[in-house]
Amino acid sequence: MPPHASGMEAAEQQVDHLLGEEYEHTPVPPQARRSLFSVTLVWAGFPMIITGAMTGSILVLGMGFARALVAMIIGNLIMLAYVGLLGSLGTRRGFNFALLASVVFGRRGYVLASGLLSTLLLGWYAVQTGITGALVSSTYGLNYVAMTVVAGILYIGITxxxxxxxxxxxxxxxxxFLVLGLWTALHAASTTTWAAIWAYGGNNGVATMSMGVGLTVVIALFIDAGTVTADFNRWARTPRDSILATFSAFPFANIVAMLVGGVMTAALAVPNANPFGADNMFGYMNHMQMAWLSVLAFVFLYCNLGSVCSHCLYNSATGWSRITGSHMRVAAVVLGVLGIIVAAGNIWAFFIQWLSLLGIIVPPIGAVILVDQYLVRPGSVADADWRPTAFIAWAAGSIVAFVVEKTMPGYCTAISAMLVGGIAYGVISAIRKPATQPA
Structure with missing residues (x-):
């Protein structure tokens, strides 16, 4: 081993001793598990963000308030079941997502699933960092690149x-978020009536988004992080704690965030509103033209988006550190710098297309894991390099979701992907089982 390698390992061990071991390559032992309060803070702080409020605005603009609320509730309940079941697997075994995926997709095959999700989450880090820079730049007239770099460095530090x-x-x-978000929603609501908010029919009075697309938007917003939920829930002490922490995110925190944006949008009824521009809670607070509120809004934005960015970067770094055999904190710095570079290219502008992609390729991964670990092979271990059955089912779910999106746009691609991926894996496993049993 080169001298510098041993020196780096010693430095990593010192950092782990100071900040705590992250267990990138091994299960989290019982004595290292964290309290319900801590795991709940980790999860609730993830979706309770301004981007969730923007998504709520998009849903209300496209569906009208009442139908958007239905999509929010149904979508979040689906996420509670999906994330809750996956999170419980991580809690029971102490596995992060990469370790869990190695059982289902194979000791080598997991790299495709974990690498894909870790890369997508790095993209989310870049998207949210770019949104931070763009909002600060457009509101205060500061340099976009400089504000993006500052944000990215702060978020790397948290991770x-x-x-x-x-x-x-x-x-x-x-x-x-609870104080400022609820104040923004209620202040905007005070300019009209709750009856008018409920009756809001969409942008310029026209609803253009189907219920299926609305559900896809709700689910796809956190489907990637929800699939790698084991990265967070492995720290919970019991399955009960795991489920309660998940509930704090879905439906509670996510619906709160979406309703903040949705209520504000319906109340103000701005024609052709742009939630990614000034028509969001951040823009609303600054529009009040009160110096103290603008300063508070500035601090809020960096803290709030710092939460989602650090979560995404943590997931990405955990996955890639396992794949490369490196240290999570080293991966966080390297990937964080890469994300800052990407963010400077305004990748956040492709937000809707990003959600559409996630709704196609990610849900079958979680569905395959759930069927495998709860129904087909509960408690199994990584006993093969590649498990083709898992990949065939993943591909089937994604292909059907792609067809649904292109030919049946009124249906939910995310739900289609989940159902087909899970059913395909169960059927293929049932067919293969008799052939693999000894005579």
């Missing part, structure tokens, strides 16, 4: 601390 960093940013971000 570097590890799961404790996610705990601490949630401790700050959640109360800020």
């Amino acid at each position: 570097f601390v590890g799961v404790r960093g996610l705990h601490y940013i949630g401790l700050v971000s959640i109360p800020l």
